[in-house]
Every structure is written in C-alpha cells, then in structure tokens.
Amino acid sequence: MVNVGGKQTMLEDLILQHELEQFCYLEARLLDERRLTEWLDLLSEDLDYWMPMRRNIKFGDWDKEFTDHHKEINWFDETKDIIAGRIRQINTGVHWPEEPVSRFEHLITNIEVVSEDADGIRVNSKFHVYQNRLQDEINQWVGRREDLLRRDPDTKFKVVKRKIILAQNVMLPKVVNTFF
Amino acid sequence: MANIVRAIGDRSIRAYIDPERGTVSRELYVNDDIFAQELEQIYQRCWLLLGHESQIPNPGDFVVTRMGTEEVLMVRDRKDHKIRAFLNSCRHRGMKVCRYDEGNTLVFTCPYHAWTYDTKGKLVGVGFGNYANAYTDTLPTGSEEWGLVEVGQICNFYGSIWATWDPKAPSFQDYLGPFAESLRHCLQSSDGEDAGLEFFTPFQRHRIPTNWKVPGFTSVTDLTHTAMTHRSAQAAGLHEDRGTGKETAKPFPQEKYAIGDHNLGHGGMCTFYDQLGVPDYANEWFEPGVDDYFRAQTERKKLLIADRIMPPHGWGGGHFAIFPAVMVDSWRIRYYHPHETGITERWSLFGVDKNAPDHVKDAVRHYAERFNGPVGFFESDDMENWNYVFPASQGATARKYDYFYRNGLGHGKYDDRLPGVVVNGSYTEEAHRARFSRWLAFMEAKSWDDLYPLNKSANHNIWPGVDGQASAKA
Ligand code: FES
Ligand SMILES: [Fe+2]
Numbered sequence: 001m002v003n004v005g006g007k008q009t010m011l012e013d014l015i016l017q018h019e020l021e022q023f024c025y026l027e028a029r030l031l032d033e034r035r036l037t038e039w040l041d042l043l044s045e046d047l048d049y050w051m052p053m054r055r056n057i058k059f060g061d062w063d064k065e066f067t068d069h070h071k072e073i074n075w076f077d078e079t080k081d082i083i084a085g086r087i088r089q090i091n092t093g094v095h096w097p098e099e100p101v102s103r104f105e106h107l108i109t110n111i112e113v114v115s116e117d118a119d120g121i122r123v124n125s126k127f128h129v130y131q132n133r134l135q136d137e138i139n140q141w142v143g144r145r146e147d148l149l150r151r152d153p154d155t156k157f158k159v160v161k162r163k164i165i166l167a168q169n170v171m172l173p174k175v176v177n178t179f180f
Numbered sequence: 181m182a183n184i185v186r187a188i189g190d191r192s193i194r195a196y197i198d199p200e201r202g203t204v205s206r207e208l209y210v211n212d213d214i215f216a217q218e219l220e221q222i223y224q225r226c227w228l229l230l231g232h233e234s235q236i237p238n239p240g241d242f243v244v245t246r247m248g249t250e251e252v253l254m255v256r257d258r259k260d261h262k263i264r265a266f267l268n269s270c271r272h273r274g275m276k277v278c279r280y281d282e283g284n285t286l287v288f289t290c291p292y293h294a295w296t297y298d299t300k301g302k303l304v305g306v307g308f309g310n311y312a313n314a315y316t317d318t319l320p321t322g323s324e325e326w327g328l329v330e331v332g333q334i335c336n337f338y339g340s341i342w343a344t345w346d347p348k349a350p351s352f353q354d355y356l357g358p359f360a361e362s363l364r365h366c367l368q369s370s371d372g373e374d375a376g377l378e379f380f381t382p383f384q385r386h387r388i389p390t391n392w393k394v395p396g397f398t399s400v401t402d403l404t405h406t407a408m409t410h411r412s413a414q415a416a417g418l419h420e421d422r423g424t425g426k427e428t429a430k431p432f433p434q435e436k437y438a439i440g441d442h443n444l445g446h447g448g449m450c451t452f453y454d455q456l457g458v459p460d461y462a463n464e465w466f467e468p469g470v471d472d473y474f475r476a477q478t479e480r481k482k483l484l485i486a487d488r489i490m491p492p493h494g495w496g497g498g499h500f501a502i503f504p505a506v507m508v509d510s511w512r513i514r515y516y517h518p519h520e521t522g523i524t525e526r527w528s529l530f531g532v533d534k535n536a537p538d539h540v541k542d543a544v545r546h547y548a549e550r551f552n553g554p555v556g557f558f559e560s561d562d563m564e565n566w567n568y569v570f571p572a573s574q575g576a577t578a579r580k581y582d583y584f585y586r587n588g589l590g591h592g593k594y595d596d597r598l599p600g601v602v603v604n605g606s607y608t609e610e611a612h613r614a615r616f617s618r619w620l621a622f623m624e625a626k627s628w629d630d631l632y633p634l635n636k637s638a639n640h641n642i643w644p645g646v647d648g649q650a651s652a653k654a
Contacts, residue, residue, distance in 0.1 A: 053382055055281045073380045077549050088416035089557060095412035097564040171386035174563040176555045
C-alpha cells in the first residue's frame with residue numbers, strides 16, 4: 001500500500017484501494033453475467049483500449065517485445081465505438097462463436113494503485129479469464145492490465161486507458177470473444 | 181479407420197472422391213494417414229508463402245516463418261544481401277537453431293552444443309570440443325555438407341517471398357500459370373505501381389482446431405456461406421462502420437464468376453472486365469480523408485493502364501487461392517499452416533501502399549485489427565464454423581457420409597480469357613472442385629514429372645461435364 005499522492009492519509013488510501021477493487025470486481029461481474037452494455041458504461045468516451053502482440057525476444061531487448069500501438073498490428077486497438085460494435089454483435093444472438101453463449105469467469109487480482117495525478121488514477125491488476133463453452137471447449141487468457149481511470153460522479157470511475165498485457169505469442173484460442 | 185497404404189503413387193486414394201456424385205470423403209479431412217501423406221506429397225513439393233521482403237530489409241535480418249508443420253528461417257545474408265530460407269533444425273542433433281521471432285544476427289548458434297551457422301546457412305563453428313577424436317575448434321572435414329537444410333528453390337515475386345523444398349518444381353511463375361498477373365496485381369499499390377505494398381508487422385497468427393483444408397480449400401470462394409455465417413456482423417451494422425457515405429461508382433461492364441484451374445489447383449472469385457482501364461473508385465472508408473487518397477490513386481492507375489484490361493483478381497476483382505492454402509484478397513493475404521490433422525495455424529498479412537500518408541496507413545491497420553483474425557468482427561464467425569466441422573465429421577458414423585461439392589457440377593466452361601481455367605457461376609463450388617483435382621494429382625504423383633506444367637499434356641480435371649474445346653464466350 002502506497003500513499004499515492006503523498007498528501008492523503010492512510011485511511012484515504014485504504015478507501016481508494018477498496019473503491020478501486022470494488023470497481024474491478026464490478027467490471028468482472030458485469031462481463032460474466034453477460035451485462036455487456038452495462039459494462040460499456042464504465043468506459044470513458046475517449047477510451048484507448050490496447051492489447052499488443054508479444055514477440056519472443058532476447059533478454060534485454062525489452063523495447064522489441066510489444067507491438068507498436070500506432071504502427072503495428074495489435075490484438076486490440078479500440079475506441080469506445082468499436083467496443084460498442086462488438087457488444088452489439090454479441091447481442092444479436094447470431095454471433096456464432098458466442099452462440100450458444102459461453103460461460104466466462106473473469107478473475108481479477110493483484111490490484112495495485114500506482115499513482116494519482118491530474119490525468120487520473122493509475123491502477124495495475126492481473127486477470128485470469130476462463131471460458132467454458134458448449135460441452136468441452138476451454139479457452140484461457142492470463143495477463144495483466146495497466147489502467148488509467150478517471151473519477152466519475154455516476155459510476156465512481158471510468159476506464160480511460162487500458163493496456164492489456166497477455167501472456168501469449170501465437171493466439172492459441174481460435175477466437176477472442178470477451179473483454180479484459 | 182480406412183486402410184490406406186502409405187506408398188507414393190498409391191492409386192487407392194482416388195476412391196475417396198466420387199466425381200460423378202460431386203462428393204468428397206470426409207476421410208480427407210479427418211484421417212491421420214492421409215494427413216501424413218499430404219505433408220510428403222503436397223507440402224514437400226508445392227511453392228509455399230514465406231512472407232514479404234519488407235520484414236527483413238537489412239543485411240543479417242531474419243524472421244521465423246513456416247512451411248507446413250515445420251519452422252523455417254527466412255534470412256537476408258550479410259554479404260550478398262540475398263534472401264535465403266532454411267529449416268529451423270540443427271544439423272547436429274536437431275535442436276531449434278533459433279527461437280526468437282525475428283531479429284538481426286551475424287550467425288545462428290545452436291543452444292545445445294553450439295554448432296554455428298552463418299546467414300548463408302553454412303556451418304562455421306562446432307563449439308567447444310578440445311579433445312583428440314572429438315570436435316576440434318577447427319571444422320571437421322566435410323563440414324560443407326552440414327549446413328542448415330536450405331529450401332530447394334526460393335522466389336521473390338514482387339516483394340512476396342515463396343519457396344519450395346523440391347528442386348524439380350517448376351518456376352513459381354509457371355506454378356502460378358494464368359494467375360501470375362493476378363498475384364502481381366494484388367501486390368501493386370493502389371496506383372498500379374509494381375511491388376508497391378509494404379506489409380504490417382507482425383502477422384496475425386492463431387490456432388484453429390480443424391483440418392487445414394476446411395478453410396484452405398473452401399474459404400476463398402464460398403459465397404453461399406456469407407449470409408448465414410456473417411449474419412451477426414450484418415445485423416449489428418458493422419459493415420456500415422466501414423464505408424459510411426458509400427456512393428455507387430459508375431457501373432463498369434464486367435462479368436463475375438467462380439473459377440478453378442484443375443491442372444494447377446488455383447482459383448476463386450473472378451471478374452472479367454469487358455472494358456479497357458480501371459473503374460471509378462467507390463467509397464469504402466469511414467475514416468476522413470481515406471477515400472480521397474484512394475480516389476486520387478485510382479485516377480493515377482487509370483492513366484497507367486488506360487489501354488489494358490485489368491487482371492481478373494485483386495482491387496475489386498475478387499479474391500483467389502493459390503494451391504495449397506494461400507488466399508489472396510488484394511492487399512489481404514491469409515494462409516493456413518497444418519500442424520496436425522485437426523489443428524491449423526492461420527496467418528493473416530495486411531499490405532498497405534508503401535507511400536501512403538499516415539492517416540491512410542492508420543485506417544488500413546485499424547481495419548486489419550478490428551475486422552480480421554481471432555478478434556475480428558467478421559472472421560470470428562468463420563472460426564466457429566471451421567472449428568466444429570472437425571469434431572462433427574470425425575466419428576465412425578459421420579466419416580461414412582461424404583461432403584457435398586456438387587454445386588454447379590457439369591456447368592463449367594473454358595474461357596479464352598483465362599486459358600485452361602474452368603469458369604462457372606459465382607455461387608458454384610467450381611474452385612473447390614479444382615482444388616481436389618489438383619490435390620489428387622499431387623497425392624498420386626511420384627514426382628513433379630507427373631504434374632503439370634512439366635507434363636503439359638496432362639489433364640488433371642477429375643470432374644465430369646467440361647467440354648475441353650468450348651468457350652464461355654462463344
Ligand atoms: S543439436 Fe545443435 S549443436 Fe547439438
Ligand atoms: Fe467468411
């Protein structure tokens with residue numbers, strides 16, 4: 001636990017940590033309960049939602065590991081509009097990789113408040129997303145997120161930026177049909 | 181499981197296709213013996229796509245790619261700057277020589293016992309042995325035989341890099357036959373400049389639990405799947421996110437077909453233009469300024485080929501497949517690497533005009549990321565269907581019932597505009613059938629000597645109902 005702004009009391013830090021954890025858990029619950037349009041409401045209008053690809057690199061070549069957000073091909077490089085389109089598609093009831101609907105469980109852990117400044121609150125977390133589908137199809141995604149959240153009067157926070165660092169090189173599941 | 185003798189030239193394989201009924205046995209898709217034979221008879225012989233020269237611009241650059249089930253290193257030599265390709269397997273005792281996706285190097289040193297190869301694949305070092313009768317610091321005699329296994333032939337075709345293991349395979353140009361101009365067209369920038377594309381890195385790579393022929397033989401010209409498979413994208417209005425403000429361009433006289441070259445195995449959708457030059461550009465981009473760019477490029481292309489008929493594929497003409505499993509859809513290329521009978525790795529490459537301004541490159545890149553691959557609006561629906569074909573075809577009961585490829589059987593015609601290619605209605609399965617004609621020829625051939633075009637008099641079309649002399653136009 002860090003005193004993120006240096007100005008807050010320990011109690012304020014604890015309250016912030018608690019509120020952010022609750023927010024992360026709410027996101028996970030909405031995704032798992034198939035309340036995708038409610039989850040969409042937790043994203044800011046100027047959202048930058050990014051999941052780079054990851055290369056097999058030499059020790060030390062850290063700058064080569066992730067794909068360039070603005071020049072290379074990424075798994076996700078989304079605005080809120082694009083995510084809204086994906087949710088519309090899932091909600092048609094004829095989007096075959098999600099029809100019949102899957103059983104998703106989003107486990108969120110290691111929630112760390114990094115800092116808070118005028119841009120917002122930086123929060124890191126880890127996820128384990130489990131998909132169980134039809135009789136015996138299982139897909140899993142494990143990784144971490146680096147978020148920038150902004151305080152919001154209605155939903156408490158909104159996600160402004162999310163970098164999703166997936167522990168994967170070749171995408172092993174045939175389709176990625178959930179959010180992180 | 182059907183009993184298949186694994187011998188080159190074994191004719192029993194022919195019994196799995198019934199040309200008169202227009203059917204193909206499911207064994208072709210689910211049988212491990214047939215899969216093993218395909219690796220020998222098809223993947224050891226055919227020209228396969230390795231990648232694009234823009235991936236390795238500098239001397240010493242390399243990238244790991246695949247040929248069938250095996251990894252291959254594509255390397256630009258430090259001295260002569262030529263591109264070569266090698267099996268990623270150490271000649272000593274078989275370790276993967278390179279386990280990075282890409283990079284720049286002086287040599288490849290095997291992490292097992294340090295055998296070391298230069299960027300021409302030559303063995304230049306054998307590690308640390310200092311004992312008499314063991315390896316020495318100097319190379320053993322005969323070391324020139326112990327270089328990395330190099331491909332039989334390699335070809336740079338307008339920037340795209342292709343290779344075959346078989347030194348007896350015909351040139352890539354001959355392998356393409358009448359499709360060479362189509363591929364060249366697809367690799368041009370939108371103003372018609374040859375080799376005018378660069379390709380975004382890295383390629384999208386993901387695994388689909390199905391046989392490689394499910395997407396590889398079928399996806400390129402399967403117009404009948406679109407309405408059902410892609411219903412959700414339609415219903416969610418996702419197409420409209422691309423091309424809002426669509427306006428219809430002036431109609432250009434043209435005919436659209438499904439085509440198949442039964443002697444080469446290539447084919448797909450095709451447009452015969454009945455007018456010289458290039459049709460007007462039709463808006464298809466949502467992002468501001470992108471249609472303006474492509475319209476201006478199209479105007480330049482019009483000047484460039486005002487006195488010619490456009491090739492029948494690419495840039496609005498339709499997409500086609502290169503045997504065995506490369507799909508070319510203008511600047512979008514997808515290909516399928518077999519891993520196992522029921523596991524396929526799908527790669528997608530997306531090209532963009534080298535000289536395009538940033539806002540155009542951004543729009544093309546976003547389209548690639550959002551519409552395609554495992555995360556794509558469109559293709560995710562394909563993956564589900566391709567996937568569950570496999571378990572539903574595998575059972576002892578299921579595999580006794582053949583697949584239907586009869587759509588348009590007996591209605592194909594030859595056409596002077598693409599000599600040797602069968603032309604049929606655009607919703608038919610002509611291109612699928614051509615793939616099986618060629619598949620069978622490969623599975624039966626003892627060597628490339630049995631395979632067109634070295635044996636130019638051969639007719640590998642196994643399906644009935646094409647009059648060899650007739651022309652669709654006549
Ligand atoms: S296996 Fe490569 S050096 Fe021994
Ligand atoms: Fe499709």
